[in-house]
Amino acid sequence: MSAPYHEGELRAQALAGEISYGNGIRPSMPDQHRHFFAALPFVLVGTVEADGRPRARVAAGAPGFIGSLDAHSLRIAVQDSGLRAGQALGLLGIDFGTRRRNRLNGVVRSADGGAVLIDVRESFGNCPQHIVVRDVRAVAAAAEVVVREFDGLSDEPGVRAMIARADTFFIATSGGAHGVDISHRGGPAGFVRIEGDTLIVPDFGGNRYFNTLGNVLLDARAALLFIDDASGAVLELEGRVEIVWDEGAALPGQAGGRHWRFTAGRGRITHGALALRWTRR
DSSP, X not given: OOTTOOHHHHHHHHHHTOOOOOTTOBSSOOHHHHHHHHTOSEEEEEEEOTTSOEXXXXXXXXXXXXXXXXXXXXXXXXXXXXXXXXXXXXXXXXXXXTTEEEEEEEEEEEEETTEEEEEEEEEEEEOOTTOOOEEEEEOOOOSOOEEEEEESSOSOTTHHHHHHTOSEEEEEEEOGGGOEEEXXXXXXXXXXXXXXTEEEEEOBOOSSOOHHHHHHHHOOEEXXXXXXXXXXXXXXXEEEEEEEOOSSBBOTTOOOSBEEEEEEEEEEEEETOOSEEEEEO
């Protein structure tokens, strides 16, 4: 009954008073997941760096840049991915227009020739809760891509404002030998509060897998990624998570309940990163 979960996830479920049997977690992709990934113009990628730090990133391309050779492998056409053979990887595909999202965990088989080939280990869907509906469109690539790195949240122009107005972000965490996950978090605009270099995030009820919090119980390091709808800028943060196990999941728009605190150690903002724009409905 506990086969899909590692000890951290089982402990998180127990602390939250939840039970999930993981019936939807499969060792290969069903056809609907293969077709879903192939139709996406972007995908979120979670990895672990050589020193064990999780990293969250986004890969984008014209629909079809993701494809599957069969139910056990996925290919992403991307240049200079920074990935290496044997590296654990988590993927999140999300369609904001339909509120569908599917997850995939696996291992990089190869990363050369302008493509990453992934061996699938787990494939599963997530519920549509807390996904804010928006439409995506492609635009011309930026004439210049500017990358700025900083410590904490700093006073880098636009960083705090980008977080303060966000209704969506993504988090990558690792369970060590158990691999890496990348997950979506969403809520009312401004649901993430900022206190100095710390973000306070309510933990709304979801699919009850507790992949993220289970990983954090084993390794508190995490990486967050925010995307600016209007400019295509991408904000990456690295830091550590502390979980506050208040009774019950938090409720959208209300204080109280289970939440977590992310303290940023360093960050990177890339202006002109994505040739995509999103419009909320």
